[in-house]
Amino acid sequence: MSKEIRSDLYKRLNKDDAVVLLVDHQTGLLSLVRDIQPDQFKNNVLALADVAKYFNLPTILTTSFEDGPNGPLVPELREIFPDAPFIARPGQINAWDNEEFVAAVKATGRKQIIIAGVVTEVCVAFPALSALGEGYEVFVVTDASGTFNDITRNSALQRMQAAGAQLTSWFAVAGELHRDWRNDVIGLGTLFSNHIPDYRNLINSYIRASASK
Structure with missing residues (x-):
């Protein structure tokens, strides 16, 4: 007798219902990432971007306080997504506090959020928790998110997972979307x-x- 997969345990990514949020991958903030080697981290971020483009997923780019030390968005992301919504937040630390950003997410009509950013415990965790609170399914791409060290990384991931977020990698995202x-x-x-x-x-x-x- 075959066993059925419980849908409440396996929330499978669907390319027709997923949106990608790339949060604060900024040149200044990238210099803070120490839990992943710098070259590997940037490769992972660009890999996730290429996955989003390959599957034609709506993708939203955002930065925080570009005029300060955070710096501008990594230029390769603008090159990959020249027509994607880009929200340069004037100061809100939690991207979900920015009305334009939330409006861009809601405009996609999609309920599965694939999110990555810098730093993990702030720029990823805050909007991820906010989106979960509004009923979205949230998938955190851990290897395209970075922070100061393993301690802060682990506490952030545990906090998001406890709230209902799923932890994944860019490679797993690609495989799950591709199916076959x-x-x-x-x-x-x-x-x-x-x-x-x-x-x-x-x-x-x-x-x-x-x-x-």
């Missing part, structure tokens, strides 16, 4: 190989084997 390799082997495989050097060996082997058939 037969949907597009080369496209997703190329995305993975662009951000995971060892994965390039897999996709190159697959391409060569497929060409020889």
Whole structure:
């Protein structure tokens, strides 16, 4: 007798109901990230952005107090999403306190929020908790979010998870949205190989084997 998967335990990401929020990936704030190696962290952020673009997910960019030490948004994100809503918050620390930002989220009509940002315990946790309070399903991309050290990271993740957020990674997000390799082997495989050097060996082997058939 087959076992049914309990929907209350497995909230599966749906590409038709998900929106991506990239919060405060700013040049100044990135210098604070110490729980992930700097090069790896930026790679993870750009990988998540590429996943959002690949699946054509609505994506909202926001920054906080750009005129201060936080600095401007990482330029690559504007290049990937030139037409995405971009909310430069004048001072609100919690992005959910900014009416324009919340309006942009609600305008998508989507109820699953995929969120990442800097720093984890503030720029990610505050809007994540606020969105949970308004009935959204929240998926925190932990490896595209960064902070000062493992202590602050762990406390932030525990706080969000206790409130109902799901913790995930950019690679898991891609796999869950894709559902079935037969949907597009080369496209997703190329995305993975662009951000995971060892994965390039897999996709190159697959391409060569497929060409020889």
